[in-house]
Amino acid sequence: MASLIRTVKGMPPTALFGAAVIAIYVLVAVFAPLLAPYSEREVVGDQYLQWSAQHWLGTDNLGRDMLTRLIFGARNTLAIAFFATALAFVIGTVTGLLAATLGGVVDQVLSRVVDIIMAVPGLIFILLLLTIFGTGIVTLIAVIAVLDSTRVFRLARAVAFGIVAMDYVEAARVRGEGLLWIMRREILPNAAAPLVAEFGMRFCFVFLTIAALSFLGLGIQPPLADWGSMVRENATLITFGDITPLLPAAAIALLTVAVNFVVDWILHKVSGMKD
Amino acid sequence: MPRQDPPDAPLLSIRDLRIEGKAQDAWLPIVKGVDLTVKRGEVFGLIGESGAGKSTIGLAAMGFVRDGCRFAGGSVKFDGIELIGAPRKLRRGLRSSRIAYVAQSAAASFNPAFRLIDQHVEFPVLRRLMTRTEAEADAVELYRKLQLPNPDEIGFRYPHQVSGGQLQRAMTAMAMACRPDLIIFDEPTTALDVTTQIEVLSAIRDAVQSLGTAAIYVSHDLAVVAQMADRVMVLRNGETIEEAPTRTMLSSPRQDYTKSLWAVRSFKAPPRQDAAPASTLMKIEKVDAAYGEHKVLSGISFDLPKGRTVAVVGESGSGKSTLARVIMGLLPARGGRVELAGKTLPPGYRERSKAELRQVQMVYQMADTALNPRQRVREIVGRPIRFYLGLTGKALEARTRQLLNDIELDPAVYLDRLPSELSGGQKQRVGIARALAADPQLVICDEVTSSLDQLVAESMLKLLVRLQRERDLTYMFITHDIATVRAIADEVVVMKEGVVVESGPKDEIFRPPHHPYTELLLSSVPEMDPDWLSRLTARNENTTV
Numbered sequence: 001m002a003s004l005i006r007t008v009k010g011m012p013p014t015a016l017f018g019a020a021v022i023a024i025y026v027l028v029a030v031f032a033p034l035l036a037p038y039s040e041r042e043v044v045g046d047q048y049l050q051w052s053a054q055h056w057l058g059t060d061n062l063g064r065d066m067l068t069r070l071i072f073g074a075r076n077t078l079a080i081a082f083f084a085t086a087l088a089f090v091i092g093t094v095t096g097l098l099a100a101t102l103g104g105v106v107d108q109v110l111s112r113v114v115d116i117i118m119a120v121p122g123l124i125f126i127l128l129l130l131t132i133f134g135t136g137i138v139t140l141i142a143v144i145a146v147l148d149s150t151r152v153f154r155l156a157r158a159v160a161f162g163i164v165a166m167d168y169v170e171a172a173r174v175r176g177e178g179l180l181w182i183m184r185r186e187i188l189p190n191a192a193a194p195l196v197a198e199f200g201m202r203f204c205f206v207f208l209t210i211a212a213l214s215f216l217g218l219g220i221q222p223p224l225a226d227w228g229s230m231v232r233e234n235a236t237l238i239t240f241g242d243i244t245p246l247l248p249a250a251a252i253a254l255l256t257v258a259v260n261f262v263v264d265w266i267l268h269k270v271s272g273m274k275d
Numbered sequence: 276m277p278r279q280d281p282p283d284a285p286l287l288s289i290r291d292l293r294i295e296g297k298a299q300d301a302w303l304p305i306v307k308g309v310d311l312t313v314k315r316g317e318v319f320g321l322i323g324e325s326g327a328g329k330s331t332i333g334l335a336a337m338g339f340v341r342d343g344c345r346f347a348g349g350s351v352k353f354d355g356i357e358l359i360g361a362p363r364k365l366r367r368g369l370r371s372s373r374i375a376y377v378a379q380s381a382a383a384s385f386n387p388a389f390r391l392i393d394q395h396v397e398f399p400v401l402r403r404l405m406t407r408t409e410a411e412a413d414a415v416e417l418y419r420k421l422q423l424p425n426p427d428e429i430g431f432r433y434p435h436q437v438s439g440g441q442l443q444r445a446m447t448a449m450a451m452a453c454r455p456d457l458i459i460f461d462e463p464t465t466a467l468d469v470t471t472q473i474e475v476l477s478a479i480r481d482a483v484q485s486l487g488t489a490a491i492y493v494s495h496d497l498a499v500v501a502q503m504a505d506r507v508m509v510l511r512n513g514e515t516i517e518e519a520p521t522r523t524m525l526s527s528p529r530q531d532y533t534k535s536l537w538a539v540r541s542f543k544a545p546p547r548q549d550a551a552p553a554s555t556l557m558k559i560e561k562v563d564a565a566y567g568e569h570k571v572l573s574g575i576s577f578d579l580p581k582g583r584t585v586a587v588v589g590e591s592g593s594g595k596s597t598l599a600r601v602i603m604g605l606l607p608a609r610g611g612r613v614e615l616a617g618k619t620l621p622p623g624y625r626e627r628s629k630a631e632l633r634q635v636q637m638v639y640q641m642a643d644t645a646l647n648p649r650q651r652v653r654e655i656v657g658r659p660i661r662f663y664l665g666l667t668g669k670a671l672e673a674r675t676r677q678l679l680n681d682i683e684l685d686p687a688v689y690l691d692r693l694p695s696e697l698s699g700g701q702k703q704r705v706g707i708a709r710a711l712a713a714d715p716q717l718v719i720c721d722e723v724t725s726s727l728d729q730l731v732a733e734s735m736l737k738l739l740v741r742l743q744r745e746r747d748l749t750y751m752f753i754t755h756d757i758a759t760v761r762a763i764a765d766e767v768v769v770m771k772e773g774v775v776v777e778s779g780p781k782d783e784i785f786r787p788p789h790h791p792y793t794e795l796l797l798s799s800v801p802e803m804d805p806d807w808l809s810r811l812t813a814r815n816e817n818t819t820v
Contacts, residue, residue, distance in 0.1 A: 167645040171709070174603050174624045175659060176632045189649035 018261030036068040072225040087145035092152025100160030200263035292349035320504030324728035328513040375450035381442040385434040392430030417448040440471035468590040469799040498801030502808040553580035561611035584750040586764035594773040636710035640722035642702035646694040659712040700731035
């Protein structure tokens with residue numbers, strides 16, 4: 001606890017701001033049912049109601065409460081983005097470390113497969129896969145994770161290559177240690193810092209991808225609330241000078257900025273750069 | 276150049292110099308009030324162990340501090356000009372034209388994309404001292420002075436096309452391009468082999484003398500400084516210990532610390548009680564090895580007697596570290612065989628059994644890369660015990676503590692430290708403990724003392740000798756340092772370009788007549804005698820003429 005307080009005290013204002021924003025988002029996502037005035041799918045009034053005491057942010061194209069949808073949106077979008085990123089990291093880190101540790105044929109095969117996946121424009125590839133496998137939440141997470149794991153793979157492999165050359169890894173090899181032990185105990189702890197920093201960055205991109213897919217109608221499916229689809233569904237309001245549909249977009253933008261502030265700070269700490 | 280000062284005024288005078296470095300948000304003193312004076316044409320030697328502040332003072336003489344450091348007080352006057360707090364433009368103008376700097380690694384200091392002469396002429400032309408043609412002609416003249424081969428042509432090569440020793444001399448030539456009043460040499464020969472070091476030292480010394488340049492010579496090697504400097508200052512922890520003319524300093528050091536530095540090279544392993552010949556632990560027979568097409572070892576054969584130390588000596592590129600990799604199984608031999616206690620070892624480590632792997636352990640040169648920075652001492656030392664001997668829980672803890680006691684580190688203090696919380700010598704001790712944890716028969720020590728200060732290196736050798744006597748260990752000691760070999764070896768193997776040149780008991784190898792290469796190696800080791808270099812170069816000239 002004391003070390004946590006010390007870390008918070010040492011943070012620059014930007015990182016502090018970022019961390020605070022992320023904390024609020026997480027709290028909102030976790031306690032969404034308690035915070036939201038109505039339920040996620042409930043039609044509570046007419047379409048496109050103005051902001052009022054009953055409906056702080058008005059209602060959407062089906063007459064659902066906008067504030068409620070915004071709050072639940074945090075839950076759906078954040079959770080899916082988090083799991084997709086986490087899965088991408090598991091896949092990417094394991095394959096990346098394998099490629100670096102074993103080298104040779106394993107490295108060649110894995111790297112070329114990754115090259116091929118990366119050669120296809122991401123969004124188009126996802127659209128293709130989603131049309132083939134359908135648009136469930138699980139498929140969505142899996143497809144995004146596999147595609148994003150290629151970038152994690154490259155980072156993990158590059159970082160691990162520098163570590164594999166170290167004498168302590170050599171010492172572990174000639175001691176007779178198994179592959180798993182070498183990867184888990186000798187390499188991973190030393191590669192963790194850049195991977196953690198990358199996690200924040202990738203999380204942002206995954207978040208944007210989901211929003212983009214939802215905007216296109218292929219992401220999170222109705223009636224689940226999601227920021228990307230909320231923008232799409234209510235976009236007509238913009239023509240009437242109502243900024244309500246921009247709020248979910250602003251929520252996305254704010255989180256992206258916040259995460260990047262924190263990532264920036266972590267990178268600084270990790271690389272040992274002096275301000 | 277017209278000068279206002281009287282000719283006997285000091286060229287550089289540093290008074291009460293204080294420099295601080297930032298560490299964890301606090302400014303800590305690195306240099307604590309050092310005074311020094313360099314006269315025109317004088318070579319001033321700065322000696323000290325790493326962290327003594329000698330390089331920092333060297334840079335401060337140019338009015339410069341590294342990132343994360345600052346001047347905290349004092350004055351640096353160069354030819355009457357105060358450099359601390361002087362405008363950047365003034366300091367930059369002085370640099371290279373009146374003060375020049377020669378760094379430890381010439382390879383890292385030259386731009387690999389330009390030819391040597393292009394980099395050489397840059398400053399004289401920029402400072403409008405010469406035209407490009409004049410500067411090039413002058414460069415050739417300087418290359419000749421520094422005894423570079425083919426002085427007319429060598430400047431038109433790229434840095435990677437000349438050897439390390441030649442590059443270091445080319446860098447010295449570059450430093451002299453503007454005929455500066457002062458040159459700062461920061462360990463210019465530390466990265467070189469002993470035989471190359473001699474050429475570079477004598478070339479630098481002759482050039483400095485003939486041009487009458489003043490110099491500050493920074494080194495940790497006393498014998499080297501003794502050859503180069505007129506006056507010597509001994510530094511420790513940023514403070515002056517002692518300053519005197521070189522000869523006085525060598526013959527009658529006043530301070531205890533200086534005396535201890537002088538005495539390090541006299542360490543010798545105590546003689547053995549039993550003179551009985553030892554049985555053979557490892558037999559290396561006609562071993563060949565290659566990296567791809569490039570053959571690095573051919574027909575290596577020698578024996579390692581049990582409980583003895585075999586020193587493998589040779590310059591970099593002689594294949595001695597490769598031999599260690601072959602024995603460890605990291606680089607499977609192409610031909611020949613390695614026999615341990617009567618049984619042939621499989622060439623690759625993957626084919627070796629756990630018991631076979633346990634018998635041969637290695638201590639690495641760079642303790643920094645040899646220890647996993649994310650593991651605590653407990654795990655680094657404990658893992659081999661657990662892995663090979665299967666101990667867990669209390670037994671593992673007890674054994675780990677015992678090992679730390681054996682290597683003279685207090686387990687209560689060091690057991691849960693990370694490598695970053697240890698000093699260089701302590702890291703190396705942990706490296707030794709990790710090797711011993713496997714309870715091996717043979718320990719390969721690859722240059723284990725070369726990255727350590729002399730005092731620390733000596734204590735390391737003492738520790739290794741004691742452990743050997745206690746546990747009947749066999750050492751294969753890879754080194755380029757003849758003083759270390761004299762101190763602890765029983766047998767010596769001399770290698771050159773992947774073959775064994777000479778091998779036998781230490782006394783035989785060190786007693787004349789020598790093999791010509793052994794002779795060259797032995798004579799190249801700097802001695803603590805200011806006349807050693809002159810004597811050696813004079814003798815070499817006589818033999819060549």
